[in-house]
Amino acid sequence: MNLPVLKASDFASDQDVRWCPGCGDYSILAQMKKILPDLGFPREKTVFISGIGCSSRFPYYMNTYGMHSIHGRAPAFATGLKSTRPELMVWVITGDGDSLSIGGNHFIHVLRRNLDVNIVLFNNRIYGLTKGQYSPTSVEGQVTKSTPMGSIDHPLQPLSVALAAEATFVARSIDAHVKHLGETLKRAAAHKGTSLVEVYQNCNVFNDGAMAYAQEKKQRADNVIELVHGKPLVFANGTKGIRLVGTHLEVVNTDEVPADDLLIHDEAEPNPSIQMMLARMSYPDMPEPIGVLRAVEGIPTYDEQINQQVDTAKELKGEGDLNQLFNAGDTWQVS
Amino acid sequence: MVATTTSKAIRSVSGITVRLAGDSGDGMQLLGTQLTNTSALAGNDVATFPDFPAEIRAPRGTRAGVSGFQVQFSSEEIFTPGDTLDALVVMNPAAMVTNLTDLRKGGILIANEDGFNDKEFKLAKVEANPLDASVIEETYRLIKVPMTQLTRTAVSEFGLGVKIADRCKNFFAMGLVYWLFGRSLDPTLRFIQEKFGKKEEVAAANEAALRAGWAYGETTEAFGESYQVEAAELEPGTYRNIMGNQALAWGLITASKLSDKDLFYGTYPITPASDILHELTKYKNFGVRTFQAEDEIAAVCSTIGAAFGGSMAVTASSGPGIALKAEAMGLGMILELPLIVINVQRGGPSTGLPTKTEQSDLLQAMFGRNGESPIPVLAPCSPGDCFDIAIEAWRLATQCMAPVMILSDGYIANGSEPWQIADVNSLPPIQVDHPEAGDQPETFLPYSRDEFLARPWAIPGTPGLMHRVGGLEKEDGTGNVSYDPANHQLMTETRQAKVAKIAERIPAQDIFGEQSGDVLLVSWGGTYGACHTAVKRCQENGHQVSHMHLRYLNPMPANVGEVMRRFKKVMVAELNQGQLRMLLRSDYLVDCEGINKVQGKPFTVSELTESIESALQT
Numbered sequence: 001m002n003l004p005v006l007k008a009s010d011f012a013s014d015q016d017v018r019w020c021p022g023c024g025d026y027s028i029l030a031q032m033k034k035i036l037p038d039l040g041f042p043r044e045k046t047v048f049i050s051g052i053g054c055s056s057r058f059p060y061y062m063n064t065y066g067m068h069s070i071h072g073r074a075p076a077f078a079t080g081l082k083s084t085r086p087e088l089m090v091w092v093i094t095g096d097g098d099s100l101s102i103g104g105n106h107f108i109h110v111l112r113r114n115l116d117v118n119i120v121l122f123n124n125r126i127y128g129l130t131k132g133q134y135s136p137t138s139v140e141g142q143v144t145k146s147t148p149m150g151s152i153d154h155p156l157q158p159l160s161v162a163l164a165a166e167a168t169f170v171a172r173s174i175d176a177h178v179k180h181l182g183e184t185l186k187r188a189a190a191h192k193g194t195s196l197v198e199v200y201q202n203c204n205v206f207n208d209g210a211m212a213y214a215q216e217k218k219q220r221a222d223n224v225i226e227l228v229h230g231k232p233l234v235f236a237n238g239t240k241g242i243r244l245v246g247t248h249l250e251v252v253n254t255d256e257v258p259a260d261d262l263l264i265h266d267e268a269e270p271n272p273s274i275q276m277m278l279a280r281m282s283y284p285d286m287p288e289p290i291g292v293l294r295a296v297e298g299i300p301t302y303d304e305q306i307n308q309q310v311d312t313a314k315e316l317k318g319e320g321d322l323n324q325l326f327n328a329g330d331t332w333q334v335s
Numbered sequence: 336m337v338a339t340t341t342s343k344a345i346r347s348v349s350g351i352t353v354r355l356a357g358d359s360g361d362g363m364q365l366l367g368t369q370l371t372n373t374s375a376l377a378g379n380d381v382a383t384f385p386d387f388p389a390e391i392r393a394p395r396g397t398r399a400g401v402s403g404f405q406v407q408f409s410s411e412e413i414f415t416p417g418d419t420l421d422a423l424v425v426m427n428p429a430a431m432v433t434n435l436t437d438l439r440k441g442g443i444l445i446a447n448e449d450g451f452n453d454k455e456f457k458l459a460k461v462e463a464n465p466l467d468a469s470v471i472e473e474t475y476r477l478i479k480v481p482m483t484q485l486t487r488t489a490v491s492e493f494g495l496g497v498k499i500a501d502r503c504k505n506f507f508a509m510g511l512v513y514w515l516f517g518r519s520l521d522p523t524l525r526f527i528q529e530k531f532g533k534k535e536e537v538a539a540a541n542e543a544a545l546r547a548g549w550a551y552g553e554t555t556e557a558f559g560e561s562y563q564v565e566a567a568e569l570e571p572g573t574y575r576n577i578m579g580n581q582a583l584a585w586g587l588i589t590a591s592k593l594s595d596k597d598l599f600y601g602t603y604p605i606t607p608a609s610d611i612l613h614e615l616t617k618y619k620n621f622g623v624r625t626f627q628a629e630d631e632i633a634a635v636c637s638t639i640g641a642a643f644g645g646s647m648a649v650t651a652s653s654g655p656g657i658a659l660k661a662e663a664m665g666l667g668m669i670l671e672l673p674l675i676v677i678n679v680q681r682g683g684p685s686t687g688l689p690t691k692t693e694q695s696d697l698l699q700a701m702f703g704r705n706g707e708s709p710i711p712v713l714a715p716c717s718p719g720d721c722f723d724i725a726i727e728a729w730r731l732a733t734q735c736m737a738p739v740m741i742l743s744d745g746y747i748a749n750g751s752e753p754w755q756i757a758d759v760n761s762l763p764p765i766q767v768d769h770p771e772a773g774d775q776p777e778t779f780l781p782y783s784r785d786e787f788l789a790r791p792w793a794i795p796g797t798p799g800l801m802h803r804v805g806g807l808e809k810e811d812g813t814g815n816v817s818y819d820p821a822n823h824q825l826m827t828e829t830r831q832a833k834v835a836k837i838a839e840r841i842p843a844q845d846i847f848g849e850q851s852g853d854v855l856l857v858s859w860g861g862t863y864g865a866c867h868t869a870v871k872r873c874q875e876n877g878h879q880v881s882h883m884h885l886r887y888l889n890p891m892p893a894n895v896g897e898v899m900r901r902f903k904k905v906m907v908a909e910l911n912q913g914q915l916r917m918l919l920r921s922d923y924l925v926d927c928e929g930i931n932k933v934q935g936k937p938f939t940v941s942e943l944t945e946s947i948e949s950a951l952q953t
Contacts, residue, residue: 013803015815044798049640052806059803060816065795067643068805069636070666076633080640080648081795083624084599088644088795106636109629306624310597313619320621322589322759330522331575331756332376334566 072103367404378566510548586725691935
């Protein structure tokens with residue numbers, strides 16, 4: 001079959017994009033449009049579902065099927081859709097407030113069910129659409145419109161939450177690191193099961209530079225570790241590495257320890273303990289990991305199983321027959 | 336089969352109302368269900384009212400833990416489980432003191448004597464043995480039966496422990512009740528085999544207890560005669576007994592087949608709606624997918640997702656859960672996707688009375704969403720009618736691309752009645768179309784309209800029709816986000832008109848009785864049986880009273896206002912503080928008097944009759 005070759009522009013809808021100039025969302029949108037043609041999946045079988053927030057305008061800008069739903073609930077809509085239409089490729093677009101505050105419940109449950117959808121979590125550590133209140137990922141002490149004396153909430157780490165919820169694919173990337181972002185999205189799409197990609201996204205209006213340590217090229221090398229499966233954890237242009245000591249990780253200078261001492265990244269390890277340690281590494285004490293933390297394949301997906309049960313029931317009992325159902329058991333005639 | 340023919344005298348009566356009451360662990364619901372089925376199989380018309388505590392195992396022996404099951408079986412057509420009891424079976428003092436007021440004078444009171452001891456008196460908070468009060472013997476026909484002892488003797492040969500042996504005593508009680516009302520043991524014997532067949536000694540013990548109960552009735556001198564209720568004259572056909580929630584589930588499956596759609600049911604457990612889930616999940620071979628969501632909100636959202644994908648999508652809950660679903664229902668309404676939302680109402684507000692019935696969510700169904708968000712609302716009038724309402728709801732939902740609300744209630748959800756088995760082949764198909772690129776204009780308009788003002792249901796997977804939907808106001812035709820003031824007005828009016836237009840294609844409202852007169856009793860939902868019977872009684876008493884029962888609540892049939900104006904007085908009976916009355920008054924400017932009750936219990940026929948007749952005097 002000759003499938004038409006699609007370009008990034010084929011995935012652009014006719015709607016004007018209305019994010020603030022300079023918003024990190026543009027980069028994520030661009031990368032999404034860029035990688036989708038590479039996946040070779042028909043546009044009409046691709047669906048974007050979002051909740052509420054700046055990021056959740058995303059589906060309007062994609063020339064695919066899409067739904068801009070209600071706050072925090074995108075995973076639930078996706079569950080109904082994917083369970084009944086498993087042949088579709090479903091993306092969930094969400095933000096830190098959408099997925100971890102109002103939608104926290106749906107977020108953990110979609111992950112533990114391992115529904116075969118791809119979740120892209122735009123984390124800007126702020127509420128943008130409501131104009132600048134602190135979010136569940138805002139750092140302690142952060143001064144915002146709703147926290148004039150500084151936030152007293154302890155932030156959630158999206159990746160830690162995902163691992164605790166038994167996620168089978170957990171990754172992180174950065175809006176400004178476009179190549180890495182594209183590759184990570186592709187990996188997410190290829191995973192069978194729920195894929196979570198956290199993207200550090202700059203809100204240049206309400207939280208500008210909050211993650212500059214990771215976003216800016218100059219700082220990135222020292223503050224970010226790019227995870228590569230089967231490779232030792234090194235950063236700062238190879239001068240530093242990560243070593244596992246007892247039950248914690250520590251930064252070492254690579255010229256001071258034997259190469260064998262460095263932790264080798266294993267994204268496929270089913271036991272999430274070390275992946276959890278990676279997820280908890282945070283600036284400024286530790287470099288923050290990007291890339292795929294966890295990718296465990298071969299776990300049955302929710303959509304696969306719900307449909308298998310239907311098939312099995314049909315095999316065992318035969319295709320349902322209403323007359324048979326209604327007349328089974330105790331009936332009587334009135335003449 | 337062992338002969339179960341009495342050698343004692345038989346008295347023929349037209350109908351019997353009996354209530355079985357005991358501790359929640361005593362198996363009264365099972366006993367009641369069996370008596371109902373057996374009576375239905377005997378050709379009686381039956382109506383039931385199970386009444387049980389919300390606690391799974393409320394403290395044993397206490398008044399709070401009493402579980403009851405009332406059934407009326409009759410040789411005439413009946414519509415209610417009966418007002419007063421002809422017979423009451425009580426397994427302990429708590430059951431006696433909480434139920435005795437409903438037993439008519441001269442009625443039969445059968446008591447498990449072994450359940451009446453000091454320990455039980457303490458638990459039931461009674462001073463002395465209530466059976467010993469002289470007023471009891473004077474007012475009722477008291478029959479004391481040492482059921483526990485007799486059951487232990489009957490099952491002794493099977494070597495069961497005392498605890499298990501004692502659990503058989505509901506079957507002993509059943510046998511005795513069956514003897515008293517001339518019921519066949521066969522259906523229950525079959526049931527015992529099906530249910531306990533794998534545990535041979537348990538099955539044998541239950542059977543022995545059942546037969547011992549029957550034999551006790553036959554031999555004890557306490558009973559001089561038994562009663563017989565002839566078969567009722569129902570419309571010819573094949574019947575079965577059906578419960579409301581079961582009928583809803585079957586109606587949904589039938590609607591899915593009639594529309595050639597697989598059914599997706601997303602829900603969260605809640606009393607009294609959970610039985611719909613339990614029923615539907617048995618029928619995966621009919622293409623049914625059930626999803627027990629993490630919460631009520633996820634449940635309704637999952638169904639909207641499934642509807643977007645082209646499935647028949649249904650969610651159900653009760654009042655508190657419906658409150659949680661409100662925002663998503665508003666989304667379903669503005670997305671204009673077909674969906675069924677079932678509310679099996681219970682006593683409110685808040686957690687309220689989970690196992691008791693009420694009709695207080697009508698205004699929630701009508702208006703319980705932000706913004707202008709009308710949706711069609713239907714209400715079944717009886718357990719069997721739940722089947723038809725489910726099909727009708729899906730027909731309307733697909734015809735006008737909108738969420739449709741079904742308002743059932745705890746009373747009909749758990750109640751049962753004979754149901755004339757639907758002839759599937761005679762049911763009209765539900766036509767559902769999904770557009771293809773070829774039959775649409777070059778630029779697809781997802782919010783264009785057909786003659787019902789419905790928009791096309793284009794589903795993912797269809798090439799050329801890619802579009803985005805969302806909760807922001809949409810531009811007419813394109814569905815693109817629009818903040819244009821005139822467009823918002825137009826879209827609001829269009830969505831409203833779409834629902835209002837349904838009135839043009841539903842049947843005109845019929846009434847029971849004369850077309851005009853002194854009083855029109857108006858009702859909706861599960862109170863149909865009591866209202867119908869009360870009006871019949873008023874008519875028999877020579878009054879000009881008619882009955883209008885609404886199954887369509889939004890929109891109402893086009894002639895409702897005109898019907899009401901033909902009567903001198905309009906009375907609205909509902910298990911709330913006057914919600915339908917408010918709608919009727921505001922929609923039709925017709926004054927209405929309310930008959931309102933919020934006790935967690937259905938109307939009795941006599942209280943309705945009294946209200947109507949006293950209104951006739953004024």
